[in-house]
Amino acid sequence: MSEFRSPDTQAIPGLRLAGLRKSFGKVAVDGLDLSVRAGEFYALLGPNGAGKTTTLRMVAGLLPPDEGSVQIFGVDARRDPVAAKRITAWLPDEPMLYDKLDPLEYLEFVAGLWGVEPKRAQDSAVELLEVLELWPHRHELCEGFSRGMKQKVALAGALIHEPKLLMLDEPLTGLDAAIARQVKDLLVARCRAGASIILTTHILEVAERLADRIGIIHHGKLIAEGTLAELREVAGQRNSSLEDVFLELTRPMERAA
Amino acid sequence: MSFEPGSFAWLVAHDLRLGWRRFRGIFGSLRARTIAIIIVVGVCLFHAIAWPIGQWFAGLDKSADTARLYYPALASAALFVMPWLISQALTNSTRALYSRGDLNLLFASPLPSRNILAAHAFAIAVESLGSVAVLLVPVVNMNAWFGGPHWLAVYPALLASAFFATALGLCLTLALFVMCGPRLTRVIGQVVATIIGAGFVLALQIIHVLPERLRNDIISSIDHPQPGSLFDRHGPLWLPVRAAAGQLPDLLLWCGVSFGFFALATILLGHRFASSAIRSASASPARRAERKRRTRIFRAGLATSLRTKEWRLLARDPWLISQILLQVIYTLPVAIVVWRSQGDEGSIGISVAPAIVVIASQIAASLAWLAISSEDAPDFLATAPVTRQQVERRKLEAIGLPLMMFLALPIVGLALYSLQVAIITAIFCVAASASTALLNLWHPMPGRRVQVLRRHSQSKFVGIMEHMLSLFWAVAMVLAALGSALTVLAIGAALGVLWFNRPRPPAQYVRIIR
Numbered sequence: 001m002s003e004f005r006s007p008d009t010q011a012i013p014g015l016r017l018a019g020l021r022k023s024f025g026k027v028a029v030d031g032l033d034l035s036v037r038a039g040e041f042y043a044l045l046g047p048n049g050a051g052k053t054t055t056l057r058m059v060a061g062l063l064p065p066d067e068g069s070v071q072i073f074g075v076d077a078r079r080d081p082v083a084a085k086r087i088t089a090w091l092p093d094e095p096m097l098y099d100k101l102d103p104l105e106y107l108e109f110v111a112g113l114w115g116v117e118p119k120r121a122q123d124s125a126v127e128l129l130e131v132l133e134l135w136p137h138r139h140e141l142c143e144g145f146s147r148g149m150k151q152k153v154a155l156a157g158a159l160i161h162e163p164k165l166l167m168l169d170e171p172l173t174g175l176d177a178a179i180a181r182q183v184k185d186l187l188v189a190r191c192r193a194g195a196s197i198i199l200t201t202h203i204l205e206v207a208e209r210l211a212d213r214i215g216i217i218h219h220g221k222l223i224a225e226g227t228l229a230e231l232r233e234v235a236g237q238r239n240s241s242l243e244d245v246f247l248e249l250t251r252p253m254e255r256a257a
Numbered sequence: 258m259s260f261e262p263g264s265f266a267w268l269v270a271h272d273l274r275l276g277w278r279r280f281r282g283i284f285g286s287l288r289a290r291t292i293a294i295i296i297v298v299g300v301c302l303f304h305a306i307a308w309p310i311g312q313w314f315a316g317l318d319k320s321a322d323t324a325r326l327y328y329p330a331l332a333s334a335a336l337f338v339m340p341w342l343i344s345q346a347l348t349n350s351t352r353a354l355y356s357r358g359d360l361n362l363l364f365a366s367p368l369p370s371r372n373i374l375a376a377h378a379f380a381i382a383v384e385s386l387g388s389v390a391v392l393l394v395p396v397v398n399m400n401a402w403f404g405g406p407h408w409l410a411v412y413p414a415l416l417a418s419a420f421f422a423t424a425l426g427l428c429l430t431l432a433l434f435v436m437c438g439p440r441l442t443r444v445i446g447q448v449v450a451t452i453i454g455a456g457f458v459l460a461l462q463i464i465h466v467l468p469e470r471l472r473n474d475i476i477s478s479i480d481h482p483q484p485g486s487l488f489d490r491h492g493p494l495w496l497p498v499r500a501a502a503g504q505l506p507d508l509l510l511w512c513g514v515s516f517g518f519f520a521l522a523t524i525l526l527g528h529r530f531a532s533s534a535i536r537s538a539s540a541s542p543a544r545r546a547e548r549k550r551r552t553r554i555f556r557a558g559l560a561t562s563l564r565t566k567e568w569r570l571l572a573r574d575p576w577l578i579s580q581i582l583l584q585v586i587y588t589l590p591v592a593i594v595v596w597r598s599q600g601d602e603g604s605i606g607i608s609v610a611p612a613i614v615v616i617a618s619q620i621a622a623s624l625a626w627l628a629i630s631s632e633d634a635p636d637f638l639a640t641a642p643v644t645r646q647q648v649e650r651r652k653l654e655a656i657g658l659p660l661m662m663f664l665a666l667p668i669v670g671l672a673l674y675s676l677q678v679a680i681i682t683a684i685f686c687v688a689a690s691a692s693t694a695l696l697n698l699w700h701p702m703p704g705r706r707v708q709v710l711r712r713h714s715q716s717k718f719v720g721i722m723e724h725m726l727s728l729f730w731a732v733a734m735v736l737a738a739l740g741s742a743l744t745v746l747a748i749g750a751a752l753g754v755l756w757f758n759r760p761r762p763p764a765q766y767v768r769i770i771r
Binding site: 060061082083085086088090092096097098099100101105108109111112113114115117118119121122141157192239251 | 275324555556557558559561562563565566569570574633634636637638639640641642643644
C-alpha cells in the first residue's frame with residue numbers, strides 16, 4: 001500500500017476528529033482524537049461495543065456528537081453538514097437499499113441525491129456494475145438478492161459519487177473470495193486516487209493486508225495507533241499476527257473493565 | 258402454567274403469548290396496570306351501551322312471538338359475525354404464510370407440521386373471536402340479564418363459529434395459494450378478505466337498490482319462509498342460528514361440526530401449509546417487463562430522483578396499494594347508507610361527496626406516512642448532501658400524483674351528477690389531503706411499510722387528530738355544498754386542529770432516524 005500514498009505531502013487531513021464524545025447514558029465515544037490522511041487506508045478495530053460504529057455514524061452526520069469536532073477534508077461537518085456529506089460516503093454493515101428498486105435505478109437515485117451529472121453517473125454505474133459482476137442482474141429488484149449481492153449494490157452506491165472520504169463498516173461480510181478481492185482492488189484504486197478510506201472489520205487479515213495504519217479503539221478511546229510494525233512494538237510481540245497484537249492490546253482493558 | 262416443551266398446548270401458549278404482546282403493542286408503552294384499567298373501563302362502557310338494547314329486546318320479547326323476533330335478530334348477527342370471522346381468519350392465515358415470523362424456526366424444528374399449524378390456527382381463532390366478542394358479549398350479557406339465561410347459548414355457539422371460520426379461512430388461503438401462486442395470493446387474499454368482511458353491509462345496501470317487486474318478494478320470503486328454502490330456519494344453513502338460540506341438539510351439532518372441521522383442516526392441511534410457507538419465502542421476484550431490458554438514460558436532479566423513487570416503490574407493491582384501497586372499500590358502505598337514508602330526494606352532495614373527502618384525507622395520510630415515516634433507508638437519506646426539509650418537500654410532492662389517480666374517477670363521476678358539487682369536493686379533497694399529509698410530516702411515526710393500516714398503534718393521538726381533520730373537512734364540504742355560512746366554522750375547526758398540531762421547536766421532534 002505504501003507506494004500508493006504520499007501522506008506527508010497532503011496538508012489537509014481527509015478526516016480529523018478532535019475530542020469527539022458521545023454518550024447514551026453510558027459513554028460510547030470518549031474524547032476521541034483521530035486523524036486520517038488524504039489517500040490513506042485506515043483500519044479501525046475494536047471489540048464489540050467499542051464505539052466504532054457510533055464514531056462512523058457521527059462522521060456520517062447520523063448522530064450529533066455531544067462534544068468535539070469533525071473535519072472532513074477541511075470542511076467542518078458540524079457547521080456545514082451538507083458540504084461535508086457531499087464528499088463523504090458511508091457503507092454500513094447492513095446495506096441501505098430499496099427492495100423494490102433494481103441496481104440501476106438505485107444508482108440513478110443515489111446519483112440524483114449527490115447531484116452527479118447524469119451522463120457521468122450512468123457511465124460510472126455501468127462500470128461499477130460490471131466490475132462487481134452485477135450487470136446481468138441490473139434489471140432485477142434488490143428484494144431477490146443475496147446479502148452479498150445487496151452489499152455489492154450498496155458499495156456501488158457509495159462509490160458512484162466518487163467520495164473523498166469513504167467509511168466502510170464490515171464491507172466484506174457476505175462476499176465470496178473472488179468478489180472480496182475485486183472490492184479490495186476497487187478500494188485500493190480509490191485510495192490511489194486520493195480518497196481516504198476508513199474501514200472497520202472483524203477480519204483482521206483484511207486490516208493487516210490493506211491498511212496503511214491501524215487504530216484500535218476500546219471503551220470509546222483510541223488505545224493504540226500506527227502501522228502493524230508499530231503496533232507489534234507497542235504490544236511487545238515483534239513477530240506476531242495482528243490478531244495476537246489486537247488481543248494483547250485489548251486484554252488489559254477487558255481485565256480493568 | 259408450564260406445558261411440556263413441543264406439545265400442542267406449549268405451542269398454543271407460545272402463539273397466544275405473541276398475540277397478547279401484539280395486542281399490548283396497540284397501547285404503546287402504557288403500563289400493564291393502565292392497560293387493565295382501560296380494558297375494564299371499556300368493558301363497562303360497552304355494557305352500559307348494551308343496557309338499553311337488552312331492555313328494549315326484553316320488552317319486545319314479552320309482547321310478541323319470541324321466535325319471530327329472536328331468530329331474525331340472531332340471524333342478522335350471524336350474517337355480520339361469520340363473514341367478519343372468515344375475513345379475519347383469511348387475513349391472519351395469509352399474514353402467517355408471508356410474514357412468517359417464527360414459522361421458519363418452528364418448521365426447522367423436529368415438531369410435526371400439523372401441530373404447528375393447529376397451534377397457529379388455534380391462536381388465529383382466539384384472536385378473531387376476541388375481535389367480535391368485544392362488541393357482541395356485552396349485548397349478549399345484557400340480553401341474558403333482562404331476557405333470560407337462554408341468551409348465554411350464544412357463547413358456545415360463537416366459540417364454535419370462530420373455529421369453523423378459522424378452518425374455512427385456512428382452506429380458502431391454501432386454495433388461493435394453489436390457484437394463484439405464492440406471488441399473488443397475498444394481494445388476492447387481502448382483497449377477498451375485505452370483500453367478505455364488508456360483504457354483509459354491502460349486501461344489505463344492494464337489497465335496498467333492488468327493484469321494489471324483487472325486494473318485496475325477498476322480504477315476504479323472510480317473513481313466510483317456504484320449507485327447504487334459503488330462509489327456512491329449520492334448514493342446515495340456520496344451524497349456527499339455532500345453536501345460538503340455545504337449542505341443545507343443534508348447539509351440540511354445531512360445536513361438533515365446527516371443532517371437527519377445525520381438527521380435520523389442521524390435520525390434513527398441516528403439511529400443505531408448511532410447504533406453502535416455504536414456497537412463499539422462496540418465491541422468485543416478479544419478472545420485469547422485457548422493455549425494461551434497455552438501459553434508460555439517467556435522469557437528473559434531486560426532485561426528480563426523489564419523486565421517481567417514491568412512485569416506483571408504490572407502483573411495485575400491489576399489496577400496499579390493496580391496503581390503501583381497503584380504506585376506500587370500508588368507507589363505501591357508510592356512504593351508501595347515508596345516500597339511501599336521504600330517500601329519493603337525497604343529494605349526492607351530502608352523501609357520497611363527503612365520503613370522497615374522507616377517503617382523500619385518509620389516502621393522503623397513508624401515502625404521506627409511507628413516504629416520510631416508512632422510508633426504507635432513512636440512514637442512507639440522512640447521509641446524502643441534502644437537507645431534511647428538501648427531502649420532505651419532494652416526498653410530499655411525490656404523493657400528489659398517486660392521490661390524484663385514486664380520486665380522479667370518483668370526482669369525474671360526481672361531475673356527471675353535478676359539476677358544482679364535483680368542484681367543491683375537489684377543493685375540499687385538496688384541503689383535507691394537505692392537512693393530513695402535513696400532520697404526518699409534523700408527527701412522524703416510524704414503521705415498516707406493511708404496517709400502513711396499523712400505523713396509529715404508535716400514536717393514538719395522531720390517529721385521533723387525523724380522523725378529526727377528515728371529519729371536519731367532510732362536514733365543511735357538506736355545509737359548503739348546502740351553501741351554509743357555517744362552512745367557515747367547520748373550516749376553522751379543521752384549521753384549529755392543524756394549528757394545535759403545528760411543529761414544535763426541533764428539540765421536541767421525534768426524529769425519523771431509527
